[in-house]
Amino acid sequence: MKKKLSTGDVLIKVLTPIVAVGVALILGMILIALLGKDVGVAMGDFFQGALGSPIRIGDTLSKVAPLTFTALAFAIALRCGLVNIGAEGQFYLGGIAAGLVAIYAPGLGIPVIGGAVVLLLAIIAGFISGGLWGLIAGWLKVSFGANVVITTVMLNYIASFLNKYLIGYNGPFYDGSGNPQSEAFKVSFERGFLINGSDMTITIVLGILALVFYYVFFFKMKKGYEMRVVGFNSTAAEYAGIKVKSNALLAMFMAGGFGGLAGVSELLSAQSRILPDFSSNYGFDGIAVALLGQLHPLGIGLSAVLFAVLKSGGLAMGNKGTISPYIVSAIQAFVIILVVASVFVQDEYTRRKLIRQAKTAKGE
Amino acid sequence: MVPILEMKNIVKQFPGVLANDNVNLTVEKGSIHALMGENGAGKSTLMNILYGLYSPSSGEILFNGKEIKITSPRNAIEQGIGMVHQHFMLIPALSVIENVVLGKPGNKTVLELKNDAEAFVALGARYNMKIDPYALVSDLSVGQQQRVEILKAIYRGAELLVLDEPTAVLTPQEVTELFKIMNQLKEEGKTIIFISHKLNEVFAICDTITVLRLGRSQPSVTAASTNSEELAEMMVGRKCFLDVDKGEYNPGETVLKMEHVFTKGTHEALNDINLEIKKGEILGLAGVDGNGQDALIDAISGLTKVSSGKIFIKGNDMTGSSPRDILEQKVSHIPADRHKRGMVSTMSVKENMILISYYKKPFSKGLFLNGKFIEENATEIVEKFKVKTPSIEEMAGKLSGGNQQKLVLGRELSREPDFIIAAHPVRGLDIGATEYVHECLVAERDRGGAVLLVSTELDEVLTLADRIAVMYEGKIMGILDKEDYDITRIGMMMAGQNQ
Numbered sequence: 011m012k013k014k015l016s017t018g019d020v021l022i023k024v025l026t027p028i029v030a031v032g033v034a035l036i037l038g039m040i041l042i043a044l045l046g047k048d049v050g051v052a053m054g055d056f057f058q059g060a061l062g063s064p065i066r067i068g069d070t071l072s073k074v075a076p077l078t079f080t081a082l083a084f085a086i087a088l089r090c091g092l093v094n095i096g097a098e099g100q101f102y103l104g105g106i107a108a109g110l111v112a113i114y115a116p117g118l119g120i121p122v123i124g125g126a127v128v129l130l131l132a133i134i135a136g137f138i139s140g141g142l143w144g145l146i147a148g149w150l151k152v153s154f155g156a157n158v159v160i161t162t163v164m165l166n167y168i169a170s171f172l173n174k175y176l177i178g179y180n181g182p183f184y185d186g187s188g189n190p191q192s193e194a195f196k197v198s199f200e201r202g203f204l205i206n207g208s209d210m211t212i213t214i215v216l217g218i219l220a221l222v223f224y225y226v227f228f229f230k231m232k233k234g235y236e237m238r239v240v241g242f243n244s245t246a247a248e249y250a251g252i253k254v255k256s257n258a259l260l261a262m263f264m265a266g267g268f269g270g271l272a273g274v275s276e277l278l279s280a281q282s283r284i285l286p287d288f289s290s291n292y293g294f295d296g297i298a299v300a301l302l303g304q305l306h307p308l309g310i311g312l313s314a315v316l317f318a319v320l321k322s323g324g325l326a327m328g329n330k331g332t333i334s335p336y337i338v339s340a341i342q343a344f345v346i347i348l349v350v351a352s353v354f355v356q357d358e359y360t361r362r363k364l365i366r367q368a369k370t371a372k373g374e
Numbered sequence: 375m376v377p378i379l380e381m382k383n384i385v386k387q388f389p390g391v392l393a394n395d396n397v398n399l400t401v402e403k404g405s406i407h408a409l410m411g412e413n414g415a416g417k418s419t420l421m422n423i424l425y426g427l428y429s430p431s432s433g434e435i436l437f438n439g440k441e442i443k444i445t446s447p448r449n450a451i452e453q454g455i456g457m458v459h460q461h462f463m464l465i466p467a468l469s470v471i472e473n474v475v476l477g478k479p480g481n482k483t484v485l486e487l488k489n490d491a492e493a494f495v496a497l498g499a500r501y502n503m504k505i506d507p508y509a510l511v512s513d514l515s516v517g518q519q520q521r522v523e524i525l526k527a528i529y530r531g532a533e534l535l536v537l538d539e540p541t542a543v544l545t546p547q548e549v550t551e552l553f554k555i556m557n558q559l560k561e562e563g564k565t566i567i568f569i570s571h572k573l574n575e576v577f578a579i580c581d582t583i584t585v586l587r588l589g590r591s592q593p594s595v596t597a598a599s600t601n602s603e604e605l606a607e608m609m610v611g612r613k614c615f616l617d618v619d620k621g622e623y624n625p626g627e628t629v630l631k632m633e634h635v636f637t638k639g640t641h642e643a644l645n646d647i648n649l650e651i652k653k654g655e656i657l658g659l660a661g662v663d664g665n666g667q668d669a670l671i672d673a674i675s676g677l678t679k680v681s682s683g684k685i686f687i688k689g690n691d692m693t694g695s696s697p698r699d700i701l702e703q704k705v706s707h708i709p710a711d712r713h714k715r716g717m718v719s720t721m722s723v724k725e726n727m728i729l730i731s732y733y734k735k736p737f738s739k740g741l742f743l744n745g746k747f748i749e750e751n752a753t754e755i756v757e758k759f760k761v762k763t764p765s766i767e768e769m770a771g772k773l774s775g776g777n778q779q780k781l782v783l784g785r786e787l788s789r790e791p792d793f794i795i796a797a798h799p800v801r802g803l804d805i806g807a808t809e810y811v812h813e814c815l816v817a818e819r820d821r822g823g824a825v826l827l828v829s830t831e832l833d834e835v836l837t838l839a840d841r842i843a844v845m846y847e848g849k850i851m852g853i854l855d856k857e858d859y860d861i862t863r864i865g866m867m868m869a870g871q872n873q
């Protein structure tokens with residue numbers, strides 16, 4: 011007995027996100043045209059910048075890992091029924107921890123075998139500190155019933171300001187250069203992975219592994235099953251003897267951990283030291299990536315690639331100076347709005363279908 | 375005099391549920407009219423239609439003799455119909471007065487609250503209510519919030535006020551307060567529809583009573599001309615159940631024992647429960663809904679803590695144990711609300727089949743689920759319990775109600791339980807499915823299981839149970855052996871009288 015998905019179901023699942031992105035691009039072009047700019051030139055810059063050469067493609071793909079990780083930070087929590095808007099803050103915490111390891115660990119006599127041990131430590135430190143940051147929101151939720159949306163947004167601000175303090179003029183990790191920044195990393199991921207000369211690093215492999223883990227955890231493992239039951243129906247979970255609170259805590263730790271890994275992969279791949287605002291919105295883009303990918307591992311992977319293209323194409327458009335980078339942000343906002351809207355379109359489709367089924371069932 | 379309200383032949387079809395089936399309701403001006411019925415009888419749906427939240431599939435509404443269309447709650451209020459919902463609809467983050475003027479026609483761009491606040495406080499004073507119009511709703515107690523909602527409806531000019539199960543959330547003192555307000559409103563000529571399933575409340579305050587049962591209205595009666603038993607029977611009904619072949623009654627050792635069990639809570643709290651159920655017997659727990667049956671089940675299954683007393687299962691003291699430890703005693707629980715508790719409707723049939731046992735061998739190995747066994751298990755239960763589903767991968771929520779119940783039943787009975795809690799196991803099922811469920815429960819009893827059958831259908835209990843306990847207001851009014859079964863007596867006990 012295998013599941014029969016009707017063609018309508020499949021079509022609507024695949025088509026809505028594609029239509030959403032297409033419409034967003036068209037709206038973006040209309041916006042550019044309204045500003046009196048040449049749409050053809052702008053779009054040329056966009057695609058040239060994102061996909062114009064193998065190196066450009068590699069640079070674009072280098073954004074896939076952090077986007078995948080922040081998307082997982084949102085998706086994991088949501089599977090347990092929690093809306094984690096805090097990937098941005100978790101990104102900072104993970105980045106800070108990994109950055110500090112990359113700066114200071116080599117000086118502590120830790121064997122630097124091609125930097126691998128230090129990088130491994132950085133990954134672990136990033137996961138744990140991002141995870142603990144997520145856990146704060148989880149703890150506030152289970153102890154006081156505090157709304158996770160609100161606490162994670164608050165924690166985003168705290169994380170961003172904490173970072174500014176740490177590397178600021180009075181902060182413990184200020185490098186004394188006159189600019190608010192840390193010392194340079196002594197170890198980082200090697201660029202040019204797969205595509206010589208590009209910004210790609212091995213973190214993209216980590217991102218893929220994370221997606222595999224996400225799939226296995228939620229669909230093959232006991233704990234993941236338990237978490238999904240809690241997410242779908244917490245009263246049924248209680249009835250079945252499942253501990254709702256400890257699952258919420260674990261989910262927020264894992265979600266935060268992946269948010270932290272996003273920071274690790276961005277910081278130790280694309281940057282050379284800790285700077286004040288090092289996230290460029292990855293935490294929030296991750297939400298859109300997860301929703302566009304419908305929380306499905308494959309979907310998340312593909313929409314991470316799509317968002318990477320949007321991000322680097324947009325950047326290229328902005329860099330050329332033909333249009334303001336804010337327009338690019340506006341286009342991304344269109345995508346997010348339409349993605350969210352497309353979720354409703356699908357719900358409405360399913361609802362109507364159920365009503366139709368109920369009616370025909372009665373008619374029989 | 376023309377009745378203030380006539381609802382004629384109201385039908386409301388939800389996907390898969392006929393919530394109102396040709397309902398007729400006539401309410402006289404200046405009266406307090408009770409709308410009674412079990413959970414799910416369709417009371418809230420009918421009132422939501424009146425308040426413009428749902429549009430009826432068919433039927434007509436006459437208000438003061440004129441046919442009206444109600445398009446929205448705002449429109450309902452404009453026509454003089456107000457409603458206080460079962461679940462409050464105030465916005466906690468706003469102040470009292472902001473809630474009151476919310477959606478009021480004629481609000482300016484910048485809110486002018488002062489005049490409204492003064493008028494609202496004055497209105498409150500008329501009903502002996504002290505109100506701080508600038509207090510946040512989230513700082514008010516439940517009873518206060520309810521009074522604000524009532525006052526808000528009056529303030530907006532409601533002539534007809536619907537109160538949907540207002541007493542369910544109140545302490546006895548607050549109920550007395552509420553009744554005072556209701557009586558004063560009546561004296562002022564307002565009309566009230568009061569929803570409740572508590573007999574004593576209805577007799578304390580109402581003039582006329584209409585009972586809904588399974589979406590259908592029973593003929594209205596006046597409070598003066600009826601009595602508790604008649605109402606209890608109207609609500610609970612006399613559905614016809616086919617006889618089920620049962621083996622001889624041969625009770626064995628005690629499986630469940632409750633000693634002086636109390637729970638906390640303002641309503642439905644358990645009050646000194648003593649109960650024993652033995653191997654090979656079905657104990658039927660009868661009573662009108664909301665008299666502590668849910669609290670009893672929750673206490674046994676560990677979902678709420680008892681405040682005093684002891685619960686033993688197979689001789690082990692399980693008082694205060696976790697739900698999982700209790701399930702581990704080979705206890706199966708077929709919950710009253712399968713959507714809320716019994717299953718996860720957005721998961722597949724197969725995944726629902728492992729809800730209770732997923733963590734144990736052979737359903738899982740180490741950290742991982744055992745996919746192959748899970749599929750075999752689901753296929754086997756689906757076949758054995760005749761669950762009609764296109765596949766074990768189908769979402770449980772898409773099955774019909776009867777098949778969902780068979781899913782839950784199959785999962786619970788295939789665990790070979792020693793003790794089965796079956797709460798309203800045939801609610802909403804058709805005859806075929808009902809009969810099947812009953813056969814299964816009897817088979818469990820004949821196999822040597824102990825069964826607690828909670829039901830509001832008197833005939834179901836009479837047909838299946840070896841002994842009957844009747845609950846009323848958190849107490850057990852009495853336990854009858856088979857030879858003492860007597861419908862009048864049980865009806866009296868359900869209404870709170872024991873000779």
Ligand SMILES: Nc1ncnc2c1ncn2[C@@H]1O[C@H](COP(=O)(O)OP(=O)(O)O)[C@@H](O)[C@H]1O
Pocket residue numbers: 388389391392393411412413414415416417418419420
């Ligand atoms: N919005 C809805 N969609 C589908 N079914 C509903 C909806 N509202 C109520 N029902 C169903 O209609 C029936 C009557 O419900 P309700 O009017 O709330 O009963 P009551 O208030 O008497 O307890 C129930 O079976 C309930 O599950």
Ligand SMILES: [Mg+2]
Pocket residue numbers: 414417418419460538539
């Ligand atoms: Mg109701």
